[in-house]
Amino acid sequence: MEWLYDPIENPDVHFASLARQHQKKLSKPQGSLGQLEDIVIALAGMQKTIHPVLNRIWVSVFAADHGITTENVSAFPQTVTVDMVRNFTEGGAAVNVLSKFIHAHFEVIDVGLSQTLDLPKLIVDKLSQGTANFLNRPAMNIDQLEHALNAGKNAVTRAVSKKSQLFVGGEMGIGNTTSATAIACALLNQNPKVLTGSGTGLTEEAIKHKTNLIKQALLKHRKNLTTPLEILQFLGGAEIAALVGAYIFASQKQLPVLIDGFIATIAALVAIKVNPKVRRWFFYAHQSGEQGHQFILEELNAKPLLDLSMRLGEASGAVVAVPLLQMACKLHNEMATFEQAQIKLK
């Protein structure tokens, strides 16, 4: 897993500065495009050009099963993970519709489903058939963790080979808000009460149950939760590990990353704890409706683009934000300058 620590370059400040100067020449009051200006200036640094473009968007959704589902932590049965993976391959899920709308390349990867599915459009890249119940045992062994991180790296390798200009990662896995919340609590030394939410739609009582399970798991594994990778291994989520691997490798490859909601943000947090310079390559798409997301975004000092009370996962919130990034580029590249439009300011 040494590659995780390979160096990450910073975006180029020279091109960011040229883009900032170009923004000042455009026929509008300075700063009047708000965050759209910040986006394109950041992208200019990442793409090393005054005129960044986002035509080729790559969407990878990682799917895996969770042993913790035996503890009744979700409003949906575990089988829904596999059912939804089939739905992804058939184009019926939210992220499919959205990816089509923005003309993105979409792929779904089995990084740890409990079943082996024979679906032509499904990429299978796994070592485990679902994680262990982390209430009793580590969610993954070290080989499973390494494989999942590499599955994320492999997705980015495919994205880079197609000259993608933005990487969007998503996840599917019934039970994975429990896993992700446990990871966030361990990383931030935070009380599960603060970060545990309703996931796909738990009742108040069921949220209490989920909170207590997370507390128990943190207590049981406390001696083994000393590094971000140990936390990831013990509290699991192969799809969360795949996102961590993807985010780190994308940053190493200087491929901008758009972070989705609650679980993706926790994967981003793990990635930052492993290799802090990744954060320079991240955009945050949205504030989700899941309790705890705002807390984690604030920890990361992240200002997401959208706040639409979405809480679906599967990269959906991130894909919804893509047109904003594309419009930021179009405005920057296609607007007339004051000079071109012959506008006299005095």
Add this chain to the structure above:
Amino acid sequence: MEWLYDPIENPDVHFASLARQHQKKLSKPQGSLGQLEDIVIALAGMQKTIHPVLNRIWVSVFAADHGITTENVSAFPQTVTVDMVRNFTEGGAAVNVLSKFIHAHFEVIDVGLSQTLDLPKLIVDKLSQGTANFLNRPAMNIDQLEHALNAGKNAVTRAVSKKSQLFVGGEMGIGNTTSATAIACALLNQNPKVLTGSGTGLTEEAIKHKTNLIKQALLKHRKNLTTPLEILQFLGGAEIAALVGAYIFASQKQLPVLIDGFIATIAALVAIKVNPKVRRWFFYAHQSGEQGHQFILEELNAKPLLDLSMRLGEASGAVVAVPLLQMACKLHNEMATFEQAQIKLK
């Protein structure tokens, strides 16, 4: 101006209800698309169909000059209004780039420029060559007000004739945040200190000057500011009046309206005070960076879709929000149901 008070139908609750039921069948946790669900349910009621679509978007930008600019209320000289109108007709402004991105029909209408421009793409529909300085006199006479309201109606007539599915109005007029702020203060009986902001980029000192001018104008005209239309006439903005007329007529024609930023929201407020049922046909695109906008949105109990610190006007913030409305429709119409995807929830 009797047409302003013509009846406005409510969106159809039956179709809204059918759309709400359809949302519950889609392969996602209930409510997990957040505001995107609310949007499409509202649109279903407006379009009287379970499956609303937003393929044909109409963008009208109304431009006019303001006598109040002689009092130095803007960071830009008055001539910029005309220069920007030329820029709109040449496709170089922000709203042009954005309208092209969403494949909208775009038009710009002179409803009160101080010059007569000979530009093939410019629609001219005016009775005044700029408003009077409302510090001394009423901004418009009654005929000028009526003409400007009708210019908005005429734009909607064109939009309806092309079977547009969403009306987006915008404005251009150096000095018009001063006019709009004065109107809002009069309508809401609010202190100008609360609502006056930097417009295109005033210094703190210049904002104080602007605030004082608004106070003086409100004092001078106080006896004539008793109805929303008097307020509109005396404090002016032919482009603001055109937006008011457009919003009211669009609602009468059952054409959904997407409200832009600060000035457009104040026009929406005037429209609501004139004919309250218009509000059922409005979506609010964004919270702008202009001080006072949040206050007015809260008065309207409006929850805008975006908060990107944009403060450009010319319908730009609204057009940026259009893909969100379109994605809401696509998700609703193209996602598989749980049944279609054969997903078992028990």
